[in-house]
Amino acid sequence: MTLPHGFVAAPGQAARPLHLVGREQLAAWRDRQxxxxxxWLDAHRFEAAAGSVLVLPGADGVGGAVVGIGDARDPYSYAHAPFALPQGDWAPAGDLDVETLRALQLGWGLGSYRFTRYRTPLRDPARLLVDGGLEAEVADVLAAxxxxxxxxxxxxxxMGPEQLHAVVEGIAAAHGAVFEAVVGDALLAQNxxxxxxxxxxxxxxxxxLQLQWGDQSHPKLTLVGKGVCFDTGGLNLKAGDGMRNMKKDMGGGAHAIALAELVMARKLPVRLTLLVPAVENAIGPQAYRPGEIVATRKGVSVEIDNTDAEGRMVLCDALAYAGESSPALLLDFATLTGAARIxxxxxxxxxxxxDDAVAAAWLDAGLQVRDPLWRMPLWRPYLRYLTSPVADIANSGPSKMAGSIAAALYLERFVPEGQPWAHLDVYAWNDNDRPGHPAGGEAQGLRAAWAMLKGRFA
Incomplete structure (x- = not known):
């Protein structure tokens, strides 16, 4: 994975000074100028509000700039700068502590990103001059x-199932991992x-898709990601506005893939397995239907109440398979429910x-790295919303109550008793442009997951 083009200045380049100032530091900083x-500051009513930028005058027109920041340890405090500043090279003025410098580097990279596969951006980002270059872990986290x-x-x-297959296979080759894929009717043959x-x-x-990496003597970590490369809803067809962005329904798989790549890049001492069921939920003569009874790897029969509840269907086989090897920790990521967004x-x-300890560690890591998530309850009485009169469980139900919880409870049904497991229901998307959050795909809870895994296994 390559980083944004030209967002880090080459060493030795002349760079304009960049002052990073919060509201609380503005008066003291101003006294030193x-x-x-x-x-000039008064004329522009500059108050160092988070997300603000003011270019400072100089002999050649631009003598530097001051950037208003909020939380100095939050990468997104700096993410507006690359496109708010004039193009050119910029060097942070003054000494920054290690954590602030890491946040600046990561935030600058996140803010410099534009999706350029199909069009050329109107301008390049301003470049950040970093003594000694970008820190290796920051670069790997940014790449993820x-x-x-x-x-x-x-x-x-x-980016259909075949292309996702090629991506994971390429990542495996780059890191010396073992890659396997079970394709088409072989899925039936292999249960x-x-x-x-x-x-x-x-x-x-x-x-x-399956990737395996690491020393057999290390604790086993298994990552599972929902890889529904497009979701029409199946025969329970989505409306047009609901289908418009369903290229993102493999966002959970994208998170699992990126986290696996990060684990390998940082050589975390684990025995890693990555599992991504990659499918397209399409409409055709072979489409699965409401009312059908679908077998699963675990032997649990599932009545199809709604073909648009397909993510939990592909994940249930993957989770059952993951649990068979009893990993020390099992995590799954999925763009699973609109109810979580509500x-x-x-x-x-x-x-x-x-597992309360796993949840607490992930939540705490999210606070530490400013990548927040929120714990929801596995309230088991809500399994009643998945009752089937003809099968062991239904994949959905008529009630609109507790939709995200019911989906998580469905997944838990396929996780072995006593297996430490956590599930993250992500949106993986920005609906509109915000500084550092360009409209389109987004990583959520990923940096927190990495910090949690480091704390558990490093």
Whole structure:
């Protein structure tokens, strides 16, 4: 995964000074500046509000700039700068502590990103001069976040099950991992019937992608990601506005892939397995139907109440398979429910966990790295919303109550008893442009997951 073009200045370049100032530091910073700068600040009513930028005058027209920031440890405090500043090279003025410098570098990279596969951007970002170059871990974390964005932003024409297959296979080759794929009718032969049922209507064969890496003596970490490369809703067809952005329905798979790549790049001492069921939920003569009873790998029969509840169908086979090897930790990521967005909005992923220590560690990591998520309850009485009169469980139900919780409870049904597991229901998307959050694909809870895994396994 490549980083944004030209967002870091080459060492030795002349750079204009960039002052990073919060509201609380503005008065002290202003006292240290030349007196003639005061009227300039007053004329522009600069108050160092978070997200603000003021170019400072100089002999050649631009003598520097001051950037208003909020939380100095939040990467997004700096993400507006690359496109708010004039093009050129900029160097932070003054000494920054290690954590602030990391946040600046990461935020600058996130703010410099534009999806350029199909069009050339109007301008390049301003470049950040970093003594000694970009810190290695910052670069790897940034690459993981941008991997998610790139995968989600690419339309299904160029990011279907076959292309996702090629991406994971390429990542495996780059890191010396073992890659396997179970494709098409081989899913039935190898007992992944639910994955096959969802993907069988498409002309693009469904598949289960598997990557394995690491020392056999290390604790086992398994990552699972929903890879529905496009979701029409199936025979329970989505309305046009609901289908418009369904290229993003593999956003959970994108998160799992990017996190696996980060784990390998940083050589975390784990025995890693990545599982991505990659399908297209299409309409055709072979489409699975409401009312059908679908077998699953675990032997649990599922009545199809709604073909648009397909993510939990492909994940249930993958989770059952993951649990067979009893990993020390099992995580899954999925763009699973609109109900999670109704509850928490687009920015907060919904976290479910059957292990309080895992949940607490992930939540705490999110606070530490400013990548927040919110824990939701696995309220088991709500399993009543998935009752079937003819099968062990239904994949949905008529009630609109507790939709995100019911979906998580469905997944938990396929996780072995006692297996530490957490599920993140992500939006993986920005509906509109905000500084550092360009419209389109987005990584959510990923940096927090990495910080949590470091704390648990490093």
């Amino acid at each position: 030349p007196r003639e700068l005061g009227p 976040c941008l991997r998610v964005r790139e995968l989600v932003n690419t339309p299904t024409e160029h 992944f019937p639910a994955i096959h049922a969802v993907g069988r209507a498409s002309h693009r064969a469904p598949r289960l 509850a928490l909005g687009p920015d907060l992923p919904a976290l479910y966990a059957n």
